[in-house]
Amino acid sequence: MSSQYTISEWFYKYNKDIYHFLVYYTGLNDVEDLVQEVFIRAIKGIDVFQGNSSPRTWLFSIARHVGIDEIRRRKRRHFFKKVTFEKEVLISNEKTPEQLLQMSETNKLLYHAIQSLKPNYRDVVILRSIKDLSVSETAEVLGWNENKVRLIFHKALKALDKHKEALSQ
Amino acid sequence: MNEKGSYEELIKEIQALPKPNYEKDFNNDVQHKIHQNLLRYQENYQRSRWIRYGTNKLGVVFSSIAVLLLIFVLSFKMIPHNKWTTSDHNTLISNGTKKPKQEIKNELYNYKQYLPFTPLLPSNTVGHKLTYSEITRNLDPSQGGNSIWYTARYGTSFGLIEGQANQYNLIIHSGSKMPLTIGKNIQATMYTHDEGETIEFIKNNLIYQVTSNNHHLSLEQLKKVCESISVPATQTPTVIHLSDNGPQSVNELSFKPILAGQFYVPSGFKLDIQVSAINIEKGSKEENYQITYKNARNSYLTIIQTIPNSNDYAQNVNYHMEKMNGVAVYITKIPQLPTVQFSKPKTNTQITIDTNVSETELKKVINSLINE
Numbered sequence: 001m002s003s004q005y006t007i008s009e010w011f012y013k014y015n016k017d018i019y020h021f022l023v024y025y026t027g028l029n030d031v032e033d034l035v036q037e038v039f040i041r042a043i044k045g046i047d048v049f050q051g052n053s054s055p056r057t058w059l060f061s062i063a064r065h066v067g068i069d070e071i072r073r074r075k076r077r078h079f080f081k082k083v084t085f086e087k088e089v090l091i092s093n094e095k096t097p098e099q100l101l102q103m104s105e106t107n108k109l110l111y112h113a114i115q116s117l118k119p120n121y122r123d124v125v126i127l128r129s130i131k132d133l134s135v136s137e138t139a140e141v142l143g144w145n146e147n148k149v150r151l152i153f154h155k156a157l158k159a160l161d162k163h164k165e166a167l168s169q
Numbered sequence: 170m171n172e173k174g175s176y177e178e179l180i181k182e183i184q185a186l187p188k189p190n191y192e193k194d195f196n197n198d199v200q201h202k203i204h205q206n207l208l209r210y211q212e213n214y215q216r217s218r219w220i221r222y223g224t225n226k227l228g229v230v231f232s233s234i235a236v237l238l239l240i241f242v243l244s245f246k247m248i249p250h251n252k253w254t255t256s257d258h259n260t261l262i263s264n265g266t267k268k269p270k271q272e273i274k275n276e277l278y279n280y281k282q283y284l285p286f287t288p289l290l291p292s293n294t295v296g297h298k299l300t301y302s303e304i305t306r307n308l309d310p311s312q313g314g315n316s317i318w319y320t321a322r323y324g325t326s327f328g329l330i331e332g333q334a335n336q337y338n339l340i341i342h343s344g345s346k347m348p349l350t351i352g353k354n355i356q357a358t359m360y361t362h363d364e365g366e367t368i369e370f371i372k373n374n375l376i377y378q379v380t381s382n383n384h385h386l387s388l389e390q391l392k393k394v395c396e397s398i399s400v401p402a403t404q405t406p407t408v409i410h411l412s413d414n415g416p417q418s419v420n421e422l423s424f425k426p427i428l429a430g431q432f433y434v435p436s437g438f439k440l441d442i443q444v445s446a447i448n449i450e451k452g453s454k455e456e457n458y459q460i461t462y463k464n465a466r467n468s469y470l471t472i473i474q475t476i477p478n479s480n481d482y483a484q485n486v487n488y489h490m491e492k493m494n495g496v497a498v499y500i501t502k503i504p505q506l507p508t509v510q511f512s513k514p515k516t517n518t519q520i521t522i523d524t525n526v527s528e529t530e531l532k533k534v535i536n537s538l539i540n541e
Contacts, residue, residue: 007211011204013362019195020188032195036203043211044507047410047446047457068467069525076540110182129183143441143463157176166177 006046011039017056017131018097023101024126025067027115034070038063053140060131061141064123073142111161125139128153232384280304280406286375288319288331293397295390297323302406309414321402326385327394332378352396359388368395409449418445419458424518426458426474435530438462438470470534471523473507478519482510493532494539509535 018038022031042049042063049058103111114125120142127138128149138153139146189195225510244274283306290299301322308315316331332339347359349368357370367380368391375400377398381391413421419428422445429440442461447454461471482488488499488510498511509522509531524531 007207008204009428011207012200015203016191016195019191023189024186029194032199032203035195036206039203039207040210043207043214047412047448065467065469070264077240106182107186110186125183129180129439130186132184154176157179160183161176161179 006055007039010042010059014056014059014077015039018059020066021060021063021126021131024111024114024130025064025122026070028070028074034063034066037066041066045070054137057133057140060127060133060137060145064141068119109167110164113160113167116163116167117156117159120152121159124149124153125156125160184388215260234306245277247457259334276356280409283409283411284317284319286333287330288321288402289398290321290400290402291329291379291394291397292400292489293393294323295326295386295394297326299404300324302404303408303410305410307412308418319402319406325382327379327381327391328381329377329394329398331377334371334374336376339376339378341361343440349392351392357395366391370395372398407450409447411447411449412444414442414444416443418443421445421447422456422458424456424474424476425517426518427472427513427538427541429462430459432541433533434462435464435526435533438468439464441469442471468525469523470526472534472538473521473523474513474519475519476517478512478517480512480519493535496539498535511535511539513538 015035019031019035022034022038026034028034038059042059045062049055067071101107101111114122117125123142124138127133127141128135133141133145135149138144138149142149144152205370240426242466283304288302299321301320303320304317305320306315306317316336316339318330318336320330322328325389330339345361347361349357349359351357351368351370355372357368360367360369365381365384366388367378369376369378371377377395379391379395379398386394411421412418416429419426429443439462440460441463442459444459446457448457455539456476458474459471461469463469482499483490483497485499487502489502491498493501496511496514498509499507501507507521508522509520509524511520512518522531522534522538524534526534
């Protein structure tokens with residue numbers, strides 16, 4: 001299979017999966033460019049792709065890195081705007097992720113609780129529960145062992161329950 | 170320990186969170202546009218590689234001619250004619266920096282050494298010709314997970330993949346499944362997915378997946394193709410991809426790369442990946458050795474050493490040049506490309522660095538690689 005054929009095949013197979021993941025992972029609504037970036041990185045890395053992991057988990061691990069980079073980039077930009085007193089430009093017609101996902105009030109609460117989790121808790125909750133990855137697939141994406149996935153997932157759920165309760169009060 | 174504990178309800182709530190409305194926000198047009206961008210990007214990316222191959226080929230041809238002429242002239246002037254034996258010739262070759270092109274051809278000819286099975290092709294190809302074939306071999310003894318498979322494509326009509334049945338990289342994850350029988354009694358599964366249909370079956374401990382691209386073949390035709398898979402492949406594959414993961418992976422390479430631990434790495438980073446990759450395509454061979462370090466904060470440092478050296482980054486407008494320790498180092502202007510590229514003095518290995526470490530740390534890494 002040529003790498004061009006492979007990337008096209010993977011793109012059409014997994015683009016929605018990656019889009020869905022990135023919306024929740026980054027908490028951003030405009031993730032089309034990030035989806036593209038995921039596959040650009042896949043093109044660059046396909047020669048060293050470890051065929052013994054599935055393309056789906058490999059793409060998720062790339063998407064996670066793309067998401068982390070984007071969050072950092074936005075944070076830096078936000079900080080730069082603050083220190084230079086540059087006016088924040090709000091694009092009023094842009095949808096928030098909650099609007100994009102057409103969430104009910106209960107869902108919004110849960111969504112915000114997930115977003116407020118610390119990064120490794122958020123990682124495992126999104127991969128295990130939202131993307132429905134198995135323990136071993138999650139371990140592959142995060143580069144953890146399976147026991148760590150189980151342990152952190154349990155802790156994350158506990159923290160999420162607390163966050164949710166705090167937000168509802 | 171039950172990872173879910175007493176949070177079953179909470180998990181159900183999370184799982185019930187809505188999915189994006191793809192039709193509205195990530196519809197076919199958006200997907201198509203991204204796909205077109207990717208194809209363009211990939212074409213440019215591959216073109217730059219082809220230029221690398223082409224330049225290298227010409228370079229090998231010219232340098233081989235020059236070396237042969239030099240040997241010829243010197244041998245007549247300095248070496249008595251009867252001393253120019255085969256063993257002397259071999260010594261001259263083995264002391265050279267470039268392997269003769271013929272050796273690459275021999276490796277291609279012996280491609281079966283990379284496969285633990287004989288790939289079989291269909292005798293009934295519904296009038297389509299074999300246009301592309303590929304061997305992919307990934308060795309990963311650390312996880313006991315070697316994966317080796319053979320791919321054949323018949324234009325854009327259909328293709329087949331065959332490999333050892335226990336390879337989980339060949340598991341099909343998407344599409345609806347339906348059992349069916351092919352031939353007299355071979356149990357198979359048909360997957361229907363967005364790109365077409367795939368029939369999968371196991372024969373002699375090998376898994377076969379035959380895919381009709383964009384529903385190009387009817388189910389009957391696809392079944393007939395599957396039933397006729399019995400002809401050993403004799404054609405040299407168009408492409409051979411070999412990768413080897415772990416510390417032993419350097420043994421695959423024909424050059425001596427800088428190893429993990431032989432260059433500066435910022436503190437807190439741990440070795441994550443050591444992998445060699447060899448690509449052989451139409452008589453050209455490219456070898457890569459990748460080392461990746463990561464830290465707990467998701468920073469990464471990837472060093473890729475490549476032969477032959479393309480030098481194509483020197484003309485790439487997306488890079489600017491900076492001299493470091495007397496070496497021209499090319500630094501990217503856009504985040505989509507590897508951070509730094511340069512040619513290592515003495516060995517002429519192409520060094521590519523992709524990282525998100527600070528500029529100060531990056532310069533230390535570059536200097537240590539140059540000085541190694």
